[in-house]
Structures are given as structure tokens and as C-alpha cells.
Amino acid sequence: MCGRFTSTTPAADLAAFFDVDSVVAADLPFDHNVTPSRDVYVVRVDERERILDCARWGLVPGWADDPAIGARLINARSETAAEKPSFRSAFRRRRCLVPVDGFYEWSVVPGQRRKQPWFFSAREGGPLAFAGLWESWRSATSPEDPPLLTCTILTRAPNDVVAPIHDRMPVILRRSQWGEWLDPELDDPDLVGSLLGPVPDDLLTVWPVSLAVNDVHRHDASLVDPVEPPASEVQGSLF
Numbered sequence: 001m002c003g004r005f006t007s008t009t010p011a012a013d014l015a016a017f018f019d020v021d022s023v024v025a026a027d028l029p030f031d032h033n034v035t036p037s038r039d040v041y042v043v044r045v046d047e048r049e050r051i052l053d054c055a056r057w058g059l060v061p062g063w064a065d066d067p068a069i070g071a072r073l074i075n076a077r078s079e080t081a082a083e084k085p086s087f088r089s090a091f092r093r094r095r096c097l098v099p100v101d102g103f104y105e106w107s108v109v110p111g112q113r114r115k116q117p118w119f120f121s122a123r124e125g126g127p128l129a130f131a132g133l134w135e136s137w138r139s140a141t142s143p144e145d146p147p148l149l150t151c152t153i154l155t156r157a158p159n160d161v162v163a164p165i166h167d168r169m170p171v172i173l174r175r176s177q178w179g180e181w182l183d184p185e186l187d188d189p190d191l192v193g194s195l196l197g198p199v200p201d202d203l204l205t206v207w208p209v210s211l212a213v214n215d216v217h218r219h220d221a222s223l224v225d226p227v228e229p230p231a232s233e234v235q236g237s238l239f
Helices: 011-017 067-072 088-093 175-182 189-193
Strands: 005-007 031-034 039-046 049-057 075-077 095-100 102-108 115-122 128-137 148-156 204-208
Touching: 005 095, 011 039, 011 049, 039 128, 039 148, 039 175, 067 148, 088 095, 088 128, 088 189, 095 148, 095 175, 128 175
Parallel strands: 049 148, 075 148
Antiparallel strands: 005 031, 005 102, 039 049, 039 095, 095 128, 102 115, 115 204, 128 148
């Protein structure tokens, strides 16, 4: 799964990077430890315009009675999203990009209960574009309330960089794929699914970080500082 990432690029810079037509997102604080249920930036199409918006991380399907379901829907498996009731409608017509500056995964440390966190980012720098889905949810009991915009991040089998650390990774889309992914008129599940292939191994760089990232109350830049990896990892396939 993808459960933590960093978001440190200003909205204006994201708007330029993703070639959006308008920005409706509020400026979010820089965050080196974004956790589920927080507001995140999303790039989506609305009325034929590509916009930079904000959504709560954790998708709430339109048919849900309680938005608390979003806590269980922070990720969608790319292999099954087209069929799952929670995701299939959004997979056809409400796709988005989730801009991030990097993400965390954890590896098992042999002989220890704790897991070692690792930070992944683009080797060449700049934001990464996660493949996401979005929904707009309204309360049936309080229809006068504004709609709640939510999102989920698609995951897939890992590439060779992520595989030694975790058995899943977020789907990362290349710039050449953004237009098709965001196009709401592309609603053939097979064609949509064809965009969710692996990314090149040389796209990402990775290093170990401290256990401080496990604290959901920590959001400072020191969380991505490199640390010495566990001895077992140094001797293994990661280095």
C-alpha cells in the first residue's frame, strides 16, 4: 500500500508543472509526512478544464452512508479497481493525478520487530504524479452541506527498485500519459488499465530514513534525511 508521502511543492509551481488551466486549491502547508484523511492536492478535469484542486485522502463513494468509509479506501489495487463497487465508477470517469514529492515504504528487518522506513523520490528531482481516483460525496441527511471531495491512490506490483522493500508501490504516471488518464471521455476499462504499467527502474532513487517518520505528528523536513541502513540491509540486495 501507499500510506505516507511528502508534499512540499507550492501550488503555483504544481500548476505550472502539470499545465493546469486554473487553480481552485487552497494553499496547503508543506508536509513531509502526509497521512490518510488529510487534504492533498489533486489534478483533475472539470468542465473540460484541467484544474489543481484539494481533496481528502480516503475515497468516499457516492453511495456511502458515512464518510468514515474513506479511512479504509486510501488505496485501490490497479488490477481490480475497474470491478470493485467502491472504485469502478470513478475508474471510468473520475480519475486524477496526486502530485507528491516523494513517498515512504517500510521493510522488514530480520530479527527485529520494528520495520525500517525508506524514502523514494524522483531521481531527476521534481514532483511525481500518482494515479488517483476522485469522488464528490454529499450527505443524504444534510444535503445543504457542501460536497466532500475525496481521493484514493492506485497501487500495483513493484518495480525492481521498490521490490526489495515492499510488495506494492503507487502507480506513477509519466507526463505523456497524463492527458489520457485525466480524460473523462476515455471510459473503456481495458484502455484505462493499459496506462497503469510499471515505471522504469531508473525513475526513482531511495534511501533509509529515521523511525521518526512513524510519528504521525511529525511533519518536518528532517524526516527525509538519510540515515545508516540496518546492517542486514547493507549486506542484502538494496546496496
